[in-house]
Amino acid sequence: MREISVREAIRDAMAEEMRRDESVFLMGEEVAEYEGAYKVSQGLLKEFGPERVVDTPITEAGFAGVGVGAAMMGLRPIVEFMTWNFAMQAIDQIVNSAAKTRYMSGGLLGLPIVFRGPNGVASQVAAQHSQDYGAWYAHVPGLKVVAPFDAADAKGLLTAAIRDPDPVVFLEHELLYGESGQVPDGEHVAELGRARVVRPGRDVTLVSWSRGVSLVLDAAAELAEQGIDAEVIDLRSLRPLDRATLLGSVQRTHRIVSVEEGWPSCGVGAEIVATVVAEAFDALDAPPQRVSGADVPMPYAAHLEALALPLSETVVRVAHEVCYTDG
Amino acid sequence: MAVSKPMERGTEDLPALPNLEVRSAASREPKPNGRERTALGQPPEVLLDIHRRMLLLRRMEERIGQLYAMGEIGGFCHLYIGQEAVAVGMERATRPDDPVITAYRCHAHMVVRGAAPEQVIGELLGKARGVSQGKGGSMHMFDPARNFYGGHGIVGAQVPLGTGIAFALKYRKTDRVCVTYFGDGAISQGQVAEAFNMAALWNLPIVYVVENNQYGMGTAVDRASAISELHRRGESFGIPGREVDGMDPVAVEQAGQAALEHARGGQGPMLLEMKTYRYRGHSMSDPALYRSREEVQKVREERDPIARVADVLVQSGVVDADRLKVVDREIRAQVMEAVTAAQAMPDANPAELLSDIYAAGS
Numbered sequence: 001m002r003e004i005s006v007r008e009a010i011r012d013a014m015a016e017e018m019r020r021d022e023s024v025f026l027m028g029e030e031v032a033e034y035e036g037a038y039k040v041s042q043g044l045l046k047e048f049g050p051e052r053v054v055d056t057p058i059t060e061a062g063f064a065g066v067g068v069g070a071a072m073m074g075l076r077p078i079v080e081f082m083t084w085n086f087a088m089q090a091i092d093q094i095v096n097s098a099a100k101t102r103y104m105s106g107g108l109l110g111l112p113i114v115f116r117g118p119n120g121v122a123s124q125v126a127a128q129h130s131q132d133y134g135a136w137y138a139h140v141p142g143l144k145v146v147a148p149f150d151a152a153d154a155k156g157l158l159t160a161a162i163r164d165p166d167p168v169v170f171l172e173h174e175l176l177y178g179e180s181g182q183v184p185d186g187e188h189v190a191e192l193g194r195a196r197v198v199r200p201g202r203d204v205t206l207v208s209w210s211r212g213v214s215l216v217l218d219a220a221a222e223l224a225e226q227g228i229d230a231e232v233i234d235l236r237s238l239r240p241l242d243r244a245t246l247l248g249s250v251q252r253t254h255r256i257v258s259v260e261e262g263w264p265s266c267g268v269g270a271e272i273v274a275t276v277v278a279e280a281f282d283a284l285d286a287p288p289q290r291v292s293g294a295d296v297p298m299p300y301a302a303h304l305e306a307l308a309l310p311l312s313e314t315v316v317r318v319a320h321e322v323c324y325t326d327g
Numbered sequence: 328m329a330v331s332k333p334m335e336r337g338t339e340d341l342p343a344l345p346n347l348e349v350r351s352a353a354s355r356e357p358k359p360n361g362r363e364r365t366a367l368g369q370p371p372e373v374l375l376d377i378h379r380r381m382l383l384l385r386r387m388e389e390r391i392g393q394l395y396a397m398g399e400i401g402g403f404c405h406l407y408i409g410q411e412a413v414a415v416g417m418e419r420a421t422r423p424d425d426p427v428i429t430a431y432r433c434h435a436h437m438v439v440r441g442a443a444p445e446q447v448i449g450e451l452l453g454k455a456r457g458v459s460q461g462k463g464g465s466m467h468m469f470d471p472a473r474n475f476y477g478g479h480g481i482v483g484a485q486v487p488l489g490t491g492i493a494f495a496l497k498y499r500k501t502d503r504v505c506v507t508y509f510g511d512g513a514i515s516q517g518q519v520a521e522a523f524n525m526a527a528l529w530n531l532p533i534v535y536v537v538e539n540n541q542y543g544m545g546t547a548v549d550r551a552s553a554i555s556e557l558h559r560r561g562e563s564f565g566i567p568g569r570e571v572d573g574m575d576p577v578a579v580e581q582a583g584q585a586a587l588e589h590a591r592g593g594q595g596p597m598l599l600e601m602k603t604y605r606y607r608g609h610s611m612s613d614p615a616l617y618r619s620r621e622e623v624q625k626v627r628e629e630r631d632p633i634a635r636v637a638d639v640l641v642q643s644g645v646v647d648a649d650r651l652k653v654v655d656r657e658i659r660a661q662v663m664e665a666v667t668a669a670q671a672m673p674d675a676n677p678a679e680l681l682s683d684i685y686a687a688g689s
Contacts, residue, residue: 025498051498057528062487062521069491072476073426075498077491093518096481097488104467105477106460107683141684165686 028080064090099142127297132262151181156190201231412632416579461675483516512543558600573601
């Protein structure tokens, strides 16, 4: 094991897969000479050259489509969006071209492609640059959607995504790039579609993913001091959703709170709650609850922005609600 | 239902076609951003091949139109009738290993690439052995084994896809060229300009073919494009363009060959504007009230690609009109056999509803 940042873990996954398989290449805005707007692709141009680390014009719909077309020919493109906010220009290619082609062709044409970049809230960049697209893409059959929290999963899940035969939406988090963690030495491949119990507990299940896991771990620590033993699940994959791990946890704890940065309406938390209610109703001792971002476009001013974000204090309060205890 | 019968019309009352004579090789050189000269002066076997291929597309699409009217085909269905010279001429110019991609008016492109008509018709009928197992329908047909990559329903979206195919061809250091079709309506999509820019910037091996059939659904080109010379829409990216008589399969083939040579030789993308015409509505639900019957009739009488080739074959004494009628009967029988075979296929299997969303086992 060695300690590296999430940023380095993502870079290492790409570099190792590019060494292993010459059909893997990286394209996007500022990925080559600038080494990534968030410095994720450091060193890749130098090692692999401009044919495999391709700076694109600012042309998201176009280069997303170019990536999908290249995947039609059997290449394994990694398409970086400078942020997922800008991928709205390209969502047609992701949803209508990438996700559906295998099905529309009766299985004749699969698309091994990864779309990746920072997603979620950032610091004081206001409504158009600070939002969570997890629910948007998790809605779409034909996509796999991954949102890692720590450095080991960033590397293991990205490696798996690059090797996967289907399109993967890989949602990184700008505010996690600098976080460090232990990553296994050598090849490290995680399994897509599997949640992970980060902290076992008996009293309540707290489920989140990406940066939300950090909030939930903080909340679990505080709850422990208050006598509540929370189980923390890192979902890791929003599609497919690891329903078995969620339901198994609820069978043990009988209570669940989901935590997400995104908006509440039709969010991932809504899907989690619906799953638990439909499939583990008899195990529940309290109504499942959601903590989410506020149902507003993200405001700029720091104190307003703080009001729009899910906080660990909120998670603690809601956990007490479902445990019928006082915080 | 109006069924065109180009073969059964006398040739003596045809208006003179100004471009039937064989021109010198020099005069066939593409004119920079200008109109491609046409020349039907080809060996008899070539013209017979072109004629037969175009007639198969025509008779197949006519029969598909009838099946649609009978309620056997559902959804959107865009027929290629009138545009046959483009698909056939370009296919003759293209190598079998050159990838081809187009939009939703794709039945003809499937068949010229070599797909069996019964697989195309089976797909339209929602059959298990339709080319997409009944999951794609009229707009979504793929045949990657024959280098045909669809079959795409979002206007213009296939243009970046084709550009990505060309990117892969260059990445793999092949000498193959991608042929990417789109319509006159699609050329105003932003992502088409985005694709042009990248293709020129990266010098990709691609030939863009705009099938200008004069109407983007119901909107005439001059009501949709600030300049009506669509072959010039690549100029700001340095992409050379040619206007081609898209009702003349030989002109199409020659322009296609030149453009493919250009791209294959490492000189980057080219844009061919095929001036063509569709006789039917945009789709089966379009009564085409935005143009006059006389306009359609005039094109049918004066520019029909199948009649033009037939006339040359008869006038030059290669075959007589009776022989062409025999050919037509053979092709009609071939289409009927394909329909019968397609109708006999089992319906799409309900168990397949949930397959092919992801790769098997993943």
